Amino acid sequence: MAREAETHADIPFGPEDTPWQKTFSGLRVVGGRPYGTPPSSDPREAYIAVPEVPHHKVQLPPTGLDANQYTEAEALFRSHIDTQTRNFAGYQVTSALDYEGRLGHYLNRHLNNVGDPYQSSSYTLNSKVLERAVLDYFASLWHAKWPHDPKDPESYWGYVLTMGSSEGNLYGLWNARDYLSGRPLRTDPRQPGRETAAGQTPRDAGAHAFHPVAFFSEDTHYSLTKAVRALDIDTFHALGSTRYPDDNPLAPGTPWPRQVPSTEHGAIDVEQLAVLVRFFASRGHPILVSLNHGSTFKGAYDDVEAVARTVRGICAQYGLDSRRVRGESGGPEERSGFWVHVDGALGAGYTPYLEMARDVGMVQQAPPAFDFRLPDVHSLTMSGHKWMGTPWACGVFMTRTGLQMAPPGASEYIGAADTTFAGSRNGFSALLMWDYLARHSYDDLVRLAARCDDLAAYTHTRLLALQERLGRDLWVARSPQSLTVRFRQPRADIVRRYSLSGETVHADGAARAYVHLYAMRHLTRQRVDELIGELRQPGAFPRSP
Structure with missing residues (x-):
């Protein structure tokens, strides 16, 4: 075993391929042996290679990198990222970013929005004043009642996410689980400020009264599957x-x-959803439905209004539209026996402007309503890095104050209620979103939404023309008002060059390997034409086995 460790200690490591055990300075050698464990195998062979950035050039020896080594490594990584950014077309994120000149100063400042956005904190290095402005902006855009008022159950409550809509989905389902399971809400809407804890069986309830069941479509983002597993929520x-x-x-x-x-x-499929919901509602289960406003691969928009109307109607037949839950004090509290959550990762940040564009005649159509105009929408989430564009994942979660679940515990240490999912939250995200919204008017964003819609239509038309020219079915498709166009998966080098996301879709009894392109604001007709030019070349689409 000792001999094996010595052999591993001789594995070449770092920019100069120095044996690992010789990369230590004198201060980090104890009793003649380096501090820490040696590699068990060569990391260069263990990991997926990025040809443009050789792994040994960015490895971190205990001595760190000297100035020349650092310059070379950073230059390799920068060149790779800049090249991929220029061609980036396959994911629903915006890569045309320009924050550096205005906000670079804050990279040397610590911004942590720990705790509730609407409460001051003893942790004063935060951007909560900007966060509240961002949240009010989206509350208005999504037709919620604003500003937030802890005494008004109909006003909105929300916060800026650190992980993007995956966190928003997790928090929304957590809130839904607690609400439908009869667990405490933050305040009793009839008596503001008094904490309540539900735990009694609602009227006319059976054994399943506090056992919610989750429903989401086969086109839902993979984070929903993780969320229901983490939260121990049963799916249908x-x-x-x-x-x-x-x-x-x-x-x-x-x-x-x-x-x-x-x-x-x-x-x-609303009709099939109705059949499934009825099966469980008739057995007394509360209903939790998560919908998509812009699904991940096809960019499809669920008909939120039709689903909410259908679910309410079914629940009303089985006493789940409104039910009484008694708190610790014995007073009754009215809650619905269903919850509708909307994952609007891309769509919630984009379609309100497309709707405005439709209303002034700039586009012909816009997706159906999805927001708090619909009284049976309970929660909503959006990603900031997708439509707006930020250097890292972030977003917004929103619900109504009267639906907000109770914090899991006291948080005297931070001087604010611990009402969000994370403890520490990235205060830089609120600054970035505030900066973007401060510099872009509704008119700017309406024009931009119309341009992106036009680019998606252009891409769709060009791919259909290519399909006709090649005389081969490329499975070209665009869901209504979607910013994504999907088509047959081309050669691997083309997929990598344009970062085209792929997914296997079952159609006509066969599995089809698709990729898609997203018409985000950084994409241009010129770049689309370049891609079409590559797809036109012989061998661009491998023959099916």
Whole structure:
């Protein structure tokens, strides 16, 4: 074993391929042996290679990198990222960013928005004053009642996310689980300021009254699957497969589907959702539905209004539209027995401007309403790095004050209620979002939304023309008002050069390997034409085996 360790200690490491054990300074050698464990194998062979950035050039020996080594390593990485940025076309993020000149100063400042956005904190290095301005902006854009008022249950409550909409989905489902499970809310809406704790069975309830069931479509972002697992929320598939294995209402005697089926365009199938919801509502289960406003791959928009109307109607038949839950004091509290969450990672930041563009005749159509205009929308999330564009993931979560779950515990240390998912939150994200919104008017963003919609239509048209020219079905498709166009997966080097996201889609009984392109604001017709030119070349699309 000692001999093996010595051999591993001789593995070349760092920019100069120095044996690992010889990369230590005298202060880090104890009893003749380096501090820490040697590599168990050569990391250059263990990890996926990035040809433009050789791994040994960026390895970090205990001595660090000298000035020349650092300059070379950073130059390699910069060149790689700049090249990929120029061609970046396959994901729903905006890479045309220009924050450095205005906000570079803050990279040498610590900004941490720990705790509730609407409470001051003893941690004074925060950007909460900007965060509140950003949240008010989106509350108005999404037709919520604002400003936030802790005494008004109809006013909005929300916060700026550190992880993007994946965090917003996790928090929204957490809030939904606690609400539907009869757990405490932050305040009693009828008596502001008094904490309540629900725990009694609602009227006319059975054994499943506090056992919510989650529903989401097969086109839903993968973070939902992680969220329900982390939160221990039963999906209709899990509960149906274990308790009612032969009773799948969509096809009795067959296995339950893992998610709610989608339409051809990627929107949730409302009729099939209704069948599944009715099955569990009739057995007394509270209903938790997560919808997409711009699905990840197809960019589809679920009909939130139709779903909310359908779910409410079914729940009303089984006493789940409104039910009484008693708090610790014994007083009744009215809650619905269903929750509708909207994942608007891209769409919630984009379609309000497209709707404005439609209203002034700049575009013909816009997706259906998804926001707090609909009284049965309980929570909503959006990613800031997608439509607006930020250097890292961030976003917004929003609900109504009267629906807000109680914080899990006291937080005297930070001087503010611990109402958000994370403890520390990136205060720089609120600054970036504030900066972007301060510099772009509604008119600016309406024009930009119309331009991106036009670019998506242009891309769709060019790919259809290419398909006709090649005489081969490239499976070209664009869901209504989507910014993404999907098509047959081309050669691997083209996929990598343009960072085209891929997904296997089952159609006509066969598995199809698709990629898609997103018409974000950094993309141009010139770049689309360059891609089409490459796709036109012989061998661009490998023949199916």
